[in-house]
């Protein structure tokens with residue numbers, strides 16, 4: 477269980493909030509109560525708790541300190557995390573410090589971006605892309621995920637009836 481926290485500045489009112497890396501639900505600003513952009517780091521030993529057990533969908537940014545395109549894509553992802561605050565968690569993984577995650581997800585190049593929901597990878601993209609492309613990538617994955625969850629709910633209802 478990680479009790480680690482990070483400081484996130486509220487984009488709405490500027491209040492600095494101490495936010496846990498892992499928690500149920502989604503953090504809100506202690507001052508104005510708007511949803512906060514949830515941007516945290518994870519490594520091999522914290523990924524399960526920080527990313528896989530998270531309630532909101534998670535954008536995973538597998539990046540490296542020496543990678544130029546990573547430095548371009550990070551602010552783009554942070555912008556998405558602000559725009560979609562409450563609906564997404566952004567988890568950044570430094571691949572050089574997370575060898576188990578790199579091999580588990582077969583990361584061949586950085587940045588590798590993934591969308592995880594309840595531990596399942598629902599979308600994946602290698603390489604940097606502009607904000608409008610990544611916004612559409614995220615929103616399309618969310619729509620597909622919602623359709624899949626509807627179908628799973630219907631299937632289980634039918635299972636109960638038969």
Ligand SMILES: [Zn+2]
Pocket residue numbers: 486487488489490491505506507508509510
């Ligand atoms: Zn606020």
